[in-house]
Amino acid sequence: MSLSYAIEARSRYEAPRSASSDAAVDLLDRMGVRMAFAKDEEVYGQDEDADLIYRVVSGAIRTSRVMSDGRRQIGDFYYPGDLFGLEAGPEHRFSAEALSDCVILVLKRSALKAAGAAPELERLIFAATLSELQRTQEHLLLLGRKTACEKVASFLAELAERRGSDMVDMPMCRQDMADYLGLTIETVSRMLSQLQGSSIVEFSGCRQFRVRNHDALSRLAD
Numbered sequence: 610m611s612l613s614y615a616i617e618a619r620s621r622y623e624a625p626r627s628a629s630s631d632a633a634v635d636l637l638d639r640m641g642v643r644m645a646f647a648k649d650e651e652v653y654g655q656d657e658d659a660d661l662i663y664r665v666v667s668g669a670i671r672t673s674r675v676m677s678d679g680r681r682q683i684g685d686f687y688y689p690g691d692l693f694g695l696e697a698g699p700e701h702r703f704s705a706e707a708l709s710d711c712v713i714l715v716l717k718r719s720a721l722k723a724a725g726a727a728p729e730l731e732r733l734i735f736a737a738t739l740s741e742l743q744r745t746q747e748h749l750l751l752l753g754r755k756t757a758c759e760k761v762a763s764f765l766a767e768l769a770e771r772r773g774s775d776m777v778d779m780p781m782c783r784q785d786m787a788d789y790l791g792l793t794i795e796t797v798s799r800m801l802s803q804l805q806g807s808s809i810v811e812f813s814g815c816r817q818f819r820v821r822n823h824d825a826l827s828r829l830a831d
Contacts, residue, residue: 633729637664641716652694652705652713659696661715662734665689668711669780672703673788683789685744686781688771692737708780752791760790761800762829765810769820779816804829 643666646652652663655674663670665687672684672693684703687693693705751763764786769777787794804810809825812818820826 630729630733633733636730637714637716637733640720641714644713644715646707646711646713648707648709650707652707652711653701655701655704657701657704659694659699659701660718661694662692662718663694663705664714664716665691665693666712666714668713669708670705670711670713671708671781671785672705674703681788682791683785685741685748686768686785686789692734695734695738695741708785748789757790757792757796758800758803759829760792761786761797762804762809762826764790765804765818765820766826766830769826775820777818777820779818783815 641664646668652670653659653661667689670687670691670693672687673681674684675681685693686708694701696702747763747767751760755763765777768779769775772778781789783794783797786792787797790797792800801810801812804826805812807822807825809820809822809829810818811821
């Protein structure tokens, strides 16, 4: 069975629920199709048609765009509960890849119309779009006006905030961080060592850190 047929079949036979954000998430789950992606597997490519909406169920996703000369810019990272693939135009400006083994909920845009434009679903997608816009604006400020140390501190502070914990697992590698921050991997590694040496953060290996001094990290990030 093709992906498009499976999605259309579910949307055709399952009616939406009413009220609340939880109901909207449940509606997405009932209308969409869950798909598994292995680490580094592409979810969609840049410049492909943007006819699907995606929600992370488990794992983590990165979006990126490769320039004509081979340089890569990371757009954003997405974690469980996040919607992604929301585009203003008909095509994806960035590609999306799995940072780890992932389960992704996939939903056709046309299925939203078939659902009768449920208000709770519209609010959920609108909130995700606003959040995406806010993060894009903050990313622009980070790239254009912050020092290398401030960039890395901002990245760690946002990651801790989005993960909601002082002890944070990092699904991305140092190169992903560098391509998101507009730095070299050597500069990223040096700034991480500097933050750890200042007892602001403490790393347990390459993929996990603990925030030791929230105030200092926030001052650098701001």
